[in-house]
Amino acid sequence: MSAERYxxxxxxxxxxxxxxxxxxxxxxxxxxxxVGQSARAWEAFLVNLLFWMGLAQxxxxxxxxxxxxxxxxxxxxAYRLAEAFSGFILPGFILFxxxxxxxxxxxxxxxxxxxxxxxxxxxxxxxxxxxxxxxxMTFLSYLFVRASRSAETQQWVNSPxxxxxxxxxxxxLAPTLAISYAAVYSVIAFDLIMSLSPRWYSTLFGVxxxxxxxxxxxxxxxxxxxxxxxxVPPNSLLASPQLRHDIGKLIFAFSxxxxxxxxxxxxxxxxxxxxxETFFVxxxxxxxxxxxxxxxxxxxxxxxxxLTLLGKKxxxxxxxxxxVSFLGxxxxxxxxxxxxxxxxxxxxxxxxxxxxxxxxGFYGLFRLCTREGFAxxxxxxxxxxxxxxxxxxxxx
Numbered sequence: 001m002s003a004e005r006y007x008x009x010x011x012x013x014x015x016x017x018x019x020x021x022x023x024x025x026x027x028x029x030x031x032x033x034x035v036g037q038s039a040r041a042w043e044a045f046l047v048n049l050l051f052w053m054g055l056a057q058x059x060x061x062x063x064x065x066x067x068x069x070x071x072x073x074x075x076x077x078a079y080r081l082a083e084a085f086s087g088f089i090l091p092g093f094i095l096f097x098x099x100x101x102x103x104x105x106x107x108x109x110x111x112x113x114x115x116x117x118x119x120x121x122x123x124x125x126x127x128x129x130x131x132x133x134x135x136x137m138t139f140l141s142y143l144f145v146r147a148s149r150s151a152e153t154q155q156w157v158n159s160p161x162x163x164x165x166x167x168x169x170x171x172x173l174a175p176t177l178a179i180s181y182a183a184v185y186s187v188i189a190f191d192l193i194m195s196l197s198p199r200w201y202s203t204l205f206g207v208x209x210x211x212x213x214x215x216x217x218x219x220x221x222x223x224x225x226x227x228x229x230x231x232v233p234p235n236s237l238l239a240s241p242q243l244r245h246d247i248g249k250l251i252f253a254f255s256x257x258x259x260x261x262x263x264x265x266x267x268x269x270x271x272x273x274x275x276x277e278t279f280f281v282x283x284x285x286x287x288x289x290x291x292x293x294x295x296x297x298x299x300x301x302x303x304x305x306x307l308t309l310l311g312k313k314x315x316x317x318x319x320x321x322x323x324v325s326f327l328g329x330x331x332x333x334x335x336x337x338x339x340x341x342x343x344x345x346x347x348x349x350x351x352x353x354x355x356x357x358x359x360x361g362f363y364g365l366f367r368l369c370t371r372e373g374f375a376x377x378x379x380x381x382x383x384x385x386x387x388x389x390x391x392x393x394x395x396x
Contacts, residue, residue, distance in 0.1 A: 018367040025361010032354045040350045042102040044358035047336045049099075050192060052366050053092030054185070054213030055220055059085040060141045061181045062217050063148060064174040072160045073246050077237045079148055079157065080380040081221050084373035086145050088366050093138045099192075100127055106344075109198045117198055126191050133184035140180055144173040149376070185210035193336075196343035200280040204265045211261055215254045215301070216332045222247045222325035226318045228377065237384035238377070241316035248315025251305055251325065259302040284338050289349050294338050300331025333359075 032041035063082035065071075071078065100123075104110050109121045119125075147153060147169040156163045156170075165171065186206025194205055202208075225238060225247060232238045269277045284294040305324050314320045341350065 015368065015371070018364040021364025022361050022368060023364075025358050025364060028354060028357030028361065032358075037354055038102070038105050039344055040352075040354045041358065042099075042105045043341050043344055043350065044355045045102070046099065046106060046192065047333070047340050047355075048359055048362040049092065049095055050188075050336050050340070051216070051333050052088055052362050053096070054209075055216050056085045056088035056092060056366075057137060057141065057181065057185070058210075058213040058215075058217030059083060059220065060089070060144060061178060061214060062221070064144060064177045067148075067166050067170050067174040068178065070166070072157055074243050075237050075384055076154060076157045076380045077243060077377070077384055078246075080373070080377045081225060081238075082217065083145050083148060084224065084377050085217065085220065085366075085370055086141060087369035087371070087373050089138050089141050091365060091369055093134045096130065096134055097127075107195060108343075109195065114198055121195055121198060126195075130188060130191055133187055137177075137180060137184050140173065140177050144170075144177050147173055182207075182210060185213065193339050196340060197280050199276050202265055202269075202277070204261065204268075208261045208265060211254070211258060212332055212335060215251070215258050216329060218247065218250045218254055219325040219328040219332070222251055222321050223329065224374075224377075226322035226325075228374075228381070229318060232378055232381035233385045235385055236381040238381040244318065244321050245312060245315045248309050248321055248324075251321075251328065252309040252315070255302050255305040255309075255328070259298070259306075262298070262302075283342055283346055290338060290342050290346075293334050293349070297331050297335040297338060300327045301335065304328070 029041050029045060032038065059082045063079050066074075066078055066082065074081070099106060103123055107121075107123075107126075109117065110123060114121065147167065150167070150169075152167045153170055156166050166174075186209070189206045189209035193209065194200060194202070222244070225244060229239055237243055266281065269281055284290050304327055308320060308324050309315050
């Protein structure tokens with residue numbers, strides 16, 4: 001019986017749609033600046049930059065984590081799925097520099113400096129350290145994804161009983177990427193989120209942010225795996241219930257880790273009860289209107305995944321996994337919105353056409369940048385059918 005193969009989808013047909021969405025988002029951003037809504041425009045820009053950039057980078061780090069654990073449970077599919085979002089890393093790095101134009105709106109310490117924090121919180125040093133860190137991550141991610149897609153690495157993935165260790169390039173790049181991610185994205189969290197309320201500090205916050213981005217990538221993997229079902233052969237590894245089960249377990253486990261970090265951070269603030277710490281948490285979780293999206297984040301990222309994905313069958317069910325993953329992605333967007341926006345708009349929730357259209361623009365750009373990654377995912381799905389059929393013939 002010959003293996004069923006689907007043609008690799010030509011994503012160019014959807015290019016005008018996503019390009020149009022990106023243009024609409026850019027136009028809305030510029031219009032908001034022109035009509036005096038600069039604060040809302042830059043808030044929306046920063047939230048979406050942190051979200052989509054974190055998703056892209058978190059996916060590459062997830063792939064590195066699979067190599068570090070020598071995970072061959074998903075074949076090449078798991079790696080292509082995690083790396084499918086990597087195309088946005090370079091555009092995210094470029095978009096980061098636009099924050100320089102809105103520095104006086106975004107960062108309160110620019111116009112009202114705090115003397116004791118000035119050595120750290122100053123514009124040249126912030127953009128230098130963040131820019132160098134993101135440039136390093138972009139370079140590392142490019143090298144890692146190229147090595148991951150090489151023929152030598154593909155052979156390792158497909159030969160679990162013959163080749164013990166991944167290629168040398170992967171063994172060097174994967175740990176370097178993971179350690180760099182923890183360091184660089186901790187600094188990004190401190191600079192682009194915590195410094196919006198410069199009198200608040202938390203040594204755990206860096207871990208909290210880069211773990212959220214990592215979990216976001218896992219949720220996106222679950223969502224994309226289901227959304228691709230009608231574009232890949234039904235007998236491919238990407239369409240297998242076991243792959244969904246494995247991804248569902250990762251979503252479930254790291255959701256628990258997310259809430260653990262949340263509670264660990266909250267507990268230290270609660271028992272210390274210091275004004276310089278509680279002023280950040282209380283408006284977001286104890287006072288209206290921000291308490292509503294604040295608690296919605298906990299429900300979407302932890303409560304729903306925990307209660308829904310406890311069993312095996314819900315993880316394998318495409319509709320359940322896709323729904324939980326999509327709601328979780330919304331939850332992480334809300335989390336960033338709640339972390340960023342109240343620092344600049346504490347007494348109201350500024351959500352309207354500005355936020356919606358800027359988000360649409362980022363989504364359109366993200367989809368444009370991930371076309372190659374999705375095409376490679378479909379190629380890997382077709383290849384997994386051939387490998388499965390070949391293994392059956394040998395066994396027969």
